[in-house]
Amino acid sequence: MVQAIVFLPLLGAILAGLIALVGAHARNPSGDEVKHHDHGHHDQGLGDHAHAAVAHDDHGHDDHHVSEPPAQGSRAAELITTGLLFVSAALSWVVLVNVGFLHQDARIALFPWINSGDLQVSWALRVDTLTAVMLVVVNTISSLVHLYSIGYMDEDPHRPRFFAYLSLFTFAMLMLVTADNLVQLFFGWEGVGLASYLLIGFWYQKPSANAAAIKAFIVNRVGDFGFALGIFAVFMLLNTTDFETIFAGAQGLTGKTINFFGWHADALTLICLLLFMGAMGKSAQFLLHTWLPDAMEGPTPVSALIHAATMVTAGVFMVARLSPLFELAPNAQAVVMFFGATTAFFAATVGLVQNDIKRIVAYSTCSQLGYMFVAMGAGAYSVGMFHLFTHAFFKALLFLGSGSVIYAMHHEQDIRNMGGLKDKIPYTYAVMVIGTLALTGFPLTAGYFSKDAIIESAYVSHNPLAYYGFAMTVVAAGLTSFYSWRLIFKTFHGEPHDQHHYEAAHESPMWMLVPIGILAAGSILAGFPFKEVFAGHGVEEFFRDSLKMHPNIIEEMHHISPGIAFLPTVMMVVGFLVSWLFYIRRPYIPVQLASEHPMLYQFLLNKWYFDELYELIFVRPAKWIGYQLWKKGDGFVIDGFGPDGVSARVLDVTRNVVKIQTGYLYHYAFAMLIGVAGLITWFMFGLGAQ
Secondary structure (H helix, E strand, C coil): CHHHHHHHHHHHHHHHHHHHHHHHHHHCCCCCCCCCCCCCCHHHCCCCCCCCCCCEECCEECCCCCCCCCCCCHHHHHHHHHHHHHHHHHHHHHHHHHHHHCCCCEEEEEEEEEEECCEEEEEEEEECHHHHHHHHHHHHHHHHHHHHHHHHCCCCCCHHHHHHHHHHHHHHHHHHHCECEHHHHHHHHHHHHHHHHHHHCCCCCCHHHHHHHHHHHHHHHHHHHHHHHHHHHHHHHHCCCEHHHHHHHHHHHCCCEEEECCEEEEHHHHHHHHHHHHHHHHCCCCCCCCHHHHHHHCCHHHHHHHHHHCHHHHHHHHHHHCHHHHHCCHHHHHHHHHHHHHHHHHHHHHHCCCCEHHHHHHHHHHHHHHHHHHHHHHCCHHHHHHHHHHHHHHHHHHHHHHHHHHHHCCCCCEHHHCCCHHHCCHHHHHHHHHHHHHHHCCCCCHHHHHHHHHHHHHHHCCCCCHHHHHHHHHHHHHHHHHHHHHHHHHHHCCCCCCHHHHHHCCCCCHHHHHHHHHHHHHHHHCCHHHHHHHHCCCHHHHHHHHCCCCCCHHHHHCCCCHHHHHHHHHHHHHHHHHHHHHHHHCCHHHHHHHHHCHHHHHHHHCHHHHHHHHHHHHHHHHHHHHHHHHHHHHHHHHHHCCHHHHHHHHHHHHHHHHHHCCCCHHHHHHHHHHHHHHHHHHHHHHHHHC
């Protein structure tokens, strides 16, 4: 069953990829590169849904753009990949019941992989409760995203390629969560990085999409460098990458040090910090977060998959998987708490003023990932996983709901140009409100149970930065409520700002409405039924050995004072009321505030100037060095004096020597005569000198 869950998406990716290749060949049998209708294509500032080859203007299809016909077999590729994903998703729920409640853990050895000296890596699927939870999250969300994409990508001529990438992305994530050792985990880790690059840059005719894909790839390389060093350090100390052996030997590493550039660092702390550096890149934590909002350049279903179920949750999963190591390194846990809390606050402040509907939801993801790491830093790993589980449903709902709004508004993404849409797309409005209630932690929604549990875990934690984590998450709860309702009010309430688009707005096709309906149900039902096993007294029974929980933390969370327990809900209500006042009751207030505090407004609008800072510190120096190496090193030195220069001089000499070889006998006789005369002269003068 587990092999089927993992390899069915791979099968779907291969089949869709073959269909895409056949379709591309049928369209262009000569193999010449097809020039996609470039005229005017790059200048149009294409919106989210403006497909690579089918450009839109306000009136539907542009007359001067001949739309490319869809690739052959597009429908087959969609149905094959989506069908296989739904089978995987159904089996994942069965596995969750079998493993989580019936305790049927398993380790399925597939084949030996790397055998080199001490490094013995076999390919095996590790199935415990932690894996089972992730299988459910990844396959459920991915199958719904596949279904949604059938409607959303209906005009794109390259659908088979898109579905192949989606299924490949899912397979890479499944490889990551079923890994039985660090090397296998790293394979899945890099696999999701590759797939995200392909999907973010799917519309590769858009320069902004290419730039966003490259940015995501490079920022992740920074984190992955630390992650790789962490794996090397584990292997150096324990001669293994296998999880069971690492966890068994972890206790023996306490007190050991590693000589790190002359600094004798505590071995466990250093290992955990290096591994966490990988999580910071993948899960877009503070300082390595800059790629996440730009990932919006990909199609909306991609955003939902990256932000809800796959790539960004990999870092949280990895820290939970390695909880036995982190539990032995309290200093590393303090660092995790610090970055988690800072990210939760930072991303929430930036989300307050964004105007692109998808970017608001993207910063919200960034903020919620910070919450998950706060729980990890507190040692309440199951609570962090609970939020990962619930968040997947309501965040996928908000992204796909935003996609439905963009679809209805003919690819408009700026919420300032929307308004009054609740009457035009009531179904989308209803599910978006449910998603927003869950995100802000409205009582009895899924987010309420998991988010409040994280704030409580930070409060009772013995982490040195526990109060910082608690304060930041409480403040972020208020900010989240404000910007989430701001999105709803500006999009669905008030007067329509773009009458033309408003008149043409209509509900999305059923392919898109069914998945968001299911996710809306999940945003309510994923909370209460699972509360006891994730954040209650059933945790140890449910997770068993798959997580190493901090002692007594769940018990302490249940004895918290009511005032602290209600604080997040109070913040949620305050955020809602302020948002209502600003955008419904007195809409002139936000404009007035922005004009009164222009520096603060610009600071938040420009995302704390991190992109500009990195441009100054890293990008420009790197470009300058590259330019110097190219012009001075390659052009002047190598081409002037190096091998290229020498070869050029040899060619010059031979060209001139060739001119002497005329083929006339008297020329050769003359040359010999000069040579003989020269020799005699030298001989005479040479002897005379002696």
